[in-house]
Amino acid sequence: MVTIADVARHAGVSISTVSYVLSGKRSISADTERKVRDSIHDLGYQPNAGARALASSKSNVLALVVPLRSDMNLPVLMQFATGVVTAARAHEHDVLLLTQDEGVAGLRRVAGTALTDAIIVMDVEQRDPRIDVLRRLHQPSVLIGVPEEPSGLACVDLDFAAAGGECVDHLCDLGHRSLGFIGAPTPVYERGTSFARRTLAGFQSAAERRGVAAASVACDPSYAGVRDALAELRAKTPDLTGVIVHNEDALAPLLDIVQAEGSAIPDDLSIVAICPDQHAQNLPVPVSAVTIPTEEIARNAVEMVMHALDSGMDAEVRLLSPELHIRASSGPAPVSAPREANAASPDTDQARP
Amino acid sequence: MVTIADVARHAGVSISTVSYVLSGKRSISADTERKVRDSIHDLGYQPNAGARALASSKSNVLALVVPLRSDMNLPVLMQFATGVVTAARAHEHDVLLLTQDEGVAGLRRVAGTALTDAIIVMDVEQRDPRIDVLRRLHQPSVLIGVPEEPSGLACVDLDFAAAGGECVDHLCDLGHRSLGFIGAPTPVYERGTSFARRTLAGFQSAAERRGVAAASVACDPSYAGVRDALAELRAKTPDLTGVIVHNEDALAPLLDIVQAEGSAIPDDLSIVAICPDQHAQNLPVPVSAVTIPTEEIARNAVEMVMHALDSGMDAEVRLLSPELHIRASSGPAPVSAPREANAASPDTDQARP
DNA sequence: TTGAAAGCGCTAACAG
């Protein structure tokens, strides 16, 4: 193994000079710097991470806590994770993977042993048992998501309430007067998952503000689940003309079901989603959607962590503004309510073009 | 921060005694051990990871390289990752996340700086540029997947060739004489992804051995993609009665499409999949499937790494035997070819019950 | 602009 002493000897300088060339923490003559860099290159020197961590009290590693529940949306999760890794690498940091099942003990372990410098937690719930621990930890942390009581914590997320509102406004502006909301599976709400509840709340208050009829349902991401959800919405608001979907997995089945029953999108039914842009684009009908800017959220999380690391933590809650991309799935409300009989007699009408 | 010296002082013993209590590397009197453990507990001592790594030349961290391509199957990926973390934790190790886009440089970096003790690589391709680097690295590594030339490397995977064969045998035993194979998206084969090719080869040679008609298609995981794939298979083998699916995302659409055209599963068409068991179970029709034992593969990978770490690396290729779980989607072949006209006139027959 | 040297907290000989 090549050590810093080998480099120093090879370059004919002291150990500290090599160290300072690497860290840039004091000025070095151009000549010395060149000699040192050449030696580093010639010898293939790579500084030892453990020694560095011990001497500097910085591991240059971030912990990332990912949920492993299967009802979470995997693609979104994956995008967050790779976004965090990429952003961390841009700041010379690596990422240690913690699964949620180690729970609070995992947080205490990595912080207590100084394995990591800071912690990023995904999929935060409204009343999350981990946030108390995080507050007490002598290590900065950033949550992706916003708990009920975020005081003293740094959080980033999409402004899901505004996102829900923006979808409502878009549909209302198109003349829709009766809206439905297809949400995540029931357990997600029962757990109090922050983003799911905030979106729903945003939908409801915007609908109220605009004075339109509105109903919402949780939705299992299976065909049957989506069929049931749509039927339930129609039962609650018989002249439904616009649906907002905050459930990626429900989107493809929904389009298929609507098409199979002979309804046209957006002529009979407008659909707006809240999901990653790429997913909305690649459906059979390109779907109008509020983007979930996973990569941007991840980058923000890492930047907040980096800031906390060298300027002290501040308990900012950063909510990114939603951006609606209008595509083919949303259009003007039909002139007359298109399917008054539908909720009552689902089996008529099948032969429609 | 509490150090080992604090613990030693508090317990009235030497530093090394504390260290040996922790490592178990020499015998300690029951009395001393109790005193030390009490002090550790009272002071809340946690050993410093950097100091440990420096002194012992072991970081107790494994690198895990995950692919970030979106055409990879996310649930499977996630299961591997959590499986590796869980298994690693059971061996007192943590997991550092590397994304594939850092490529070979990431491997060199973590090994060169001694950030990690060993490397686990997922999604290995047949001729993977990383394997040469891994061979040269002074750090053990295990591949999940098998490259074309695995000599000198440790690999674990499901025996995908045998899995393909087992599906063929199952269908042939049920009297099917004309089989189709719906595979991964085209790019997966073009990249030379190891498991995809091995499965296909296993399918083909088994079909030949059993003397049955066989055709295969790559398949995009969209509705249209699956529709096309099925049509292509039927064009190639007009009296198709059994389909083997090695493409998780195609499964749900396939069931839906087959049902929509009025065919019964398994009466008209038998379906067998190669995918994680949980996924096969939760479809509208429970699907007969060869399990992809992600958790077991992950555990094996970690165990091989651990073995390499304390007994030296051996270049074993460990292929796990496939296990077929028979469910409702596969049954005896229909007595007469059920839909001779189908490939030619897809629009007839729609009114069938 | 550079060098010498004192730790950082722990492991593992070595000595008893």
Add this chain to the structure above:
DNA sequence: CTGTTAGCGCTTTCAA
């Protein structure tokens, strides 16, 4: 069975 101590490779004063 236990204690003393020399490093591990680096960062960062302190001194020049």
